[in-house]
Amino acid sequence: MIRRLQQRALWVIWLLGTLSLAAYLGWTMQRTDGAEVFLPGETSHGHYQIEMQCSVCHTPMSGVKQEACLDCHATELEAADDSHPPKKFLDPRNADRVAALNARLCVTCHREHVPEITRPLGVTMPQDYCFRCHADIGEERPSHVDLGFQTCASSGCHNFHDNRALYEDFLVKHGKSPDLAATLLNPPRDFAARYRQEHPEAASALTIAQHNGPADRTYEPTLLTDWAETAHAQAGVNCRDCHVDPDAGPQWIERPAHTVCATCHEAEPKGFLLGHHGMRLDQGLSPMTPGMARIPMKEEVADRALTCVSCHRAHTFDTQHAAVKACMGCHNDDHTRAYLGSKHHTLWQRERQGTAAPNSGVSCATCHMPREQYQRGGNTWVEVQHNQNDNLRPNEKMIRSVCMNCHGLRFSIDALADPKLLANNYNSQPSTHIESIDWAMRRVKTKPSDASKKENEKR
Numbered sequence: 001m002i003r004r005l006q007q008r009a010l011w012v013i014w015l016l017g018t019l020s021l022a023a024y025l026g027w028t029m030q031r032t033d034g035a036e037v038f039l040p041g042e043t044s045h046g047h048y049q050i051e052m053q054c055s056v057c058h059t060p061m062s063g064v065k066q067e068a069c070l071d072c073h074a075t076e077l078e079a080a081d082d083s084h085p086p087k088k089f090l091d092p093r094n095a096d097r098v099a100a101l102n103a104r105l106c107v108t109c110h111r112e113h114v115p116e117i118t119r120p121l122g123v124t125m126p127q128d129y130c131f132r133c134h135a136d137i138g139e140e141r142p143s144h145v146d147l148g149f150q151t152c153a154s155s156g157c158h159n160f161h162d163n164r165a166l167y168e169d170f171l172v173k174h175g176k177s178p179d180l181a182a183t184l185l186n187p188p189r190d191f192a193a194r195y196r197q198e199h200p201e202a203a204s205a206l207t208i209a210q211h212n213g214p215a216d217r218t219y220e221p222t223l224l225t226d227w228a229e230t231a232h233a234q235a236g237v238n239c240r241d242c243h244v245d246p247d248a249g250p251q252w253i254e255r256p257a258h259t260v261c262a263t264c265h266e267a268e269p270k271g272f273l274l275g276h277h278g279m280r281l282d283q284g285l286s287p288m289t290p291g292m293a294r295i296p297m298k299e300e301v302a303d304r305a306l307t308c309v310s311c312h313r314a315h316t317f318d319t320q321h322a323a324v325k326a327c328m329g330c331h332n333d334d335h336t337r338a339y340l341g342s343k344h345h346t347l348w349q350r351e352r353q354g355t356a357a358p359n360s361g362v363s364c365a366t367c368h369m370p371r372e373q374y375q376r377g378g379n380t381w382v383e384v385q386h387n388q389n390d391n392l393r394p395n396e397k398m399i400r401s402v403c404m405n406c407h408g409l410r411f412s413i414d415a416l417a418d419p420k421l422l423a424n425n426y427n428s429q430p431s432t433h434i435e436s437i438d439w440a441m442r443r444v445k446t447k448p449s450d451a452s453k454k455e456n457e458k459r
């Protein structure tokens with residue numbers, strides 16, 4: 001009897017303790033100052049920049065809701081043609097698989113603040129998880145019989161979400177493409193043409209004499225010539241179009257923020273705010289700086305704020321400077337440093353000197369900020385992707401948007417699967433070969449499967 005009472009008292013104490021801790025945590029998670037004390041462990045590479053915003057993920061008293069993840073990631077996963085969306089697991093025929101592993105919930109595989117079990121891409125699930133649902137794959141595919149059950153998701157074979165460049169029919173369709181395409185072409189930018197078509201009212205070019213900056217000031221002469229000689233003045237964009245915020249009144253703003261750019265440029269700020277350069281600004285936090293980064297950066301720029309002008313420099317907005325020099329001003333890892341002198345860099349220099357065709361060069365931006373095509377008003381336009389994380393990981397994302405403008409699929413898969421080439425910035429032949437492409441071609445030759453027929457109809 002006494003034992004039972006003691007036990008009950010322990011339960012009450014435990015419950016009270018837990019409740020007050022939960023309430024306290026709930027309270028602190030609404031605040032951003034000092035909340036790091038309550039982090040149970042280091043936050044993952046993807047989220048550490050915004051970890052102080054506890055409430056974007058946590059709902060007080062009810063843990064981490066699925067909707068939080070979907071709010072920020074649903075669009076991207078949909079665009080990636082997610083092979084395993086949660087809705088796939090609502091189908092009762094897959095109930096046994098959900099019992100093996102509840103893939104309906106993101107946190108089954110992506111927990112947080114657990115560095116000891118966190119693998120690249122914030123994955124906290126042991127590597128054999130594909131096998132839990134696809135143990136029978138060896139029976140159906142002779143090529144897969146002897147494969148280890150941790151190898152499914154190795155580079156160049158399969159991803160859990162994004163398999164756009166790895167689907168069997170895609171492998172077969174492009175399996176024979178030569179290592180280097182006959183025409184090497186990064187799609188040309190067409191911003192000026194697009195702008196002029198959509199804004200027939202666009203003003204004509206302005207001269208220095210027409211500038212509308214405060215008249216009682218003297219300006220660096222280069223500031224005025226930079227402005228007058230570049231795209232903005234050419235398209236009639238005057239000083240006050242950037243230096244005044246119409247919603248805030250007529251006063252001159254000395255250092256316009258990215259929000260000003262967004263009044264005329266829609267897509268670029270959107271992309272910028274989604275990646276590692278702008279995600280802090282997106283949460284209303286101070287801008288990211290190289291000093292806060294986890295990857296190697298140049299020390300002398302530790303405090304430089306990341307905004308549009310980090311790459312574009314106010315008043316020149318020179319896109320060539322933005323594409324290489326700007327990046328190298330901050331980044332300082334082996335991969336970045338190896339770019340100088342690489343074959344791609346030589347192509348970029350030749351293009352800039354005019355000794356090679358326009359758009360045949362490969363800059364940092366060619367790979368990390370690709371020119372993406374989209375449809376609007378019956379036209380196909382090109383826009384620069386400003387989220388440099390959009391195609392970064394898993395790196396097969398780069399195959400379709402970047403490499404295949406110039407290289408074959410087989411070469412691209414092999415090159416991206418080779419970690420040595422990441423370190424030397426793609427400056428030698430791949431030393432490995434991923435066999436999935438050979439298997440896919442052999443399999444289709446012998447017996448076209450229902451699955452691949454279905455895939456072909458889809459595309």
Ligand code: HEC
Nearest residue numbers: 035036038039040047050051052053054057064107111112
């Ligand atoms: C990007 C999303 C995200 C942010 C931001 C975030 N967390 Fe978490 N946190 C998670 C996820 C996911 C889990 C794992 C939940 C699970 O396993 O069900 C977690 C787990 C925890 C846990 C372990 C207890 C539990 O609920 O499972 C604590 C404590 C915690 N977080 C505190 C914090 C605090 C304090 C902050 C802010 C300083 C914060 N977190 C910010 C996503 C986040």
Ligand code: HEC
Nearest residue numbers: 045046056068069072106110121122274275276279389393
């Ligand atoms: C406030 C928006 C926001 C919320 C909420 C959020 N994320 Fe993220 N997440 C980001 C951003 C921004 C990045 C970094 C850019 C990128 O990798 O696309 C990121 C990165 C990631 C990555 C890639 C990590 C890497 O190393 O490349 C994964 C996986 C991820 N998030 C999963 C989740 C899951 C699961 C949840 C829910 C627990 C979640 N996120 C909640 C914004 C968010």
Ligand code: HEC
Nearest residue numbers: 069073080103105106108109121123159160161162393394
């Ligand atoms: C069964 C495990 C599993 C579940 C469930 C899961 N993921 Fe993932 N996620 C992964 C793996 C593994 C990767 C690494 C890349 C890959 O294999 O696709 C990844 C990568 C990501 C990435 C990086 C970008 C990309 O395209 O790969 C994001 C973002 C992400 N997951 C978000 C989510 C969200 C949001 C959910 C919930 C709707 C979710 N994940 C559910 C295993 C899972």
Ligand code: HEC
Nearest residue numbers: 083084094097098101103129130133134152153158159160
């Ligand atoms: C929670 C269970 C589960 C896990 C874990 C899982 N899958 Fe699947 N997978 C499914 C289901 C369900 C389907 C739907 C087709 C089917 O019924 O086989 C599917 C389909 C596929 C397909 C066919 C492609 C498509 O879009 O239809 C491939 C390839 C695949 N999975 C590979 C993998 C790989 C590789 C992993 C690990 C990275 C993995 N799966 C992890 C359940 C799972």
Ligand code: HEC
Nearest residue numbers: 211213219224227232237238239242254255256309314315
């Ligand atoms: C397309 C937008 C844009 C236009 C047009 C523009 N500016 Fe600026 N300007 C900026 C931004 C952004 C900054 C902040 C730079 C920074 O933070 O380093 C800035 C900074 C400045 C500064 C203070 C910093 C410095 O570099 O000395 C002055 C002065 C200035 N601009 C004057 C002008 C004048 C005069 C004109 C017209 C001839 C003009 N700007 C046109 C965007 C613009």
Ligand code: HEC
Nearest residue numbers: 192195231232235237241242260261263264308312317319
């Ligand atoms: C009042 C509208 C307006 C604002 C505000 C504005 N821009 Fe522009 N921007 C334009 C127009 C118009 C063009 C040129 C279109 C053309 O070439 O005909 C342009 C062109 C550009 C280009 C392309 C230059 C090139 O050589 O291809 C960049 C980069 C750019 N803007 C960045 C910015 C940044 C960064 C900001 C904020 C500091 C900003 N813009 C603010 C209207 C604006």
Ligand code: HEC
Nearest residue numbers: 189191258261265268269272308311319322323365383384
């Ligand atoms: C990390 C560097 C970087 C940052 C930060 C950056 N840009 Fe860019 N931006 C570039 C590069 C590089 C190009 C040209 C890419 C090319 O030529 O393919 C470009 C191109 C542009 C263009 C021309 C677009 C087109 O489709 O031709 C505009 C407009 C622009 N940026 C606006 C912005 C605005 C607004 C911001 C802030 C929200 C911003 N950029 C932030 C690097 C950057």
Ligand code: HEC
Nearest residue numbers: 276289290293294295304310322323326327330364368388
């Ligand atoms: C003002 C300094 C600065 C400039 C300029 C800059 N970056 Fe960054 N970049 C950063 C910082 C800081 C991060 C965040 C790193 C982190 O979270 O550890 C980052 C992140 C990245 C990432 C994501 C890395 C990851 O592991 O998720 C890529 C890719 C990247 N930058 C490429 C570029 C390219 C390409 C350019 C030029 C077009 C560029 N950067 C220009 C400072 C800069």
Ligand code: HEC
Nearest residue numbers: 295327328331335336339344362363364367392393395426
């Ligand atoms: C041929 C295409 C290509 C070129 C050119 C290129 N990169 Fe990369 N970069 C990649 C790939 C692919 C990855 C790796 C993604 C992965 O596997 O994690 C990467 C990774 C990165 C990362 C993330 C590293 C990390 O540890 O998280 C940064 C930062 C980066 N690149 C910056 C740059 C800069 C700066 C330049 C120009 C000096 C550049 N890259 C040129 C393809 C390229």
Ligand code: HEC
Nearest residue numbers: 184185186343360361398402403405406415426427428429
């Ligand atoms: C605009 C065209 C273009 C794009 C885009 C491009 N490349 Fe290249 N790449 C080339 C050309 C041309 C060469 C050969 C240069 C030479 O031999 O002088 C090359 C060379 C290479 C090499 C070195 C081969 C050797 O013999 O040393 C590798 C590896 C490579 N590219 C990988 C990639 C990857 C991976 C991507 C995508 C992330 C990519 N490239 C994107 C044009 C491009």
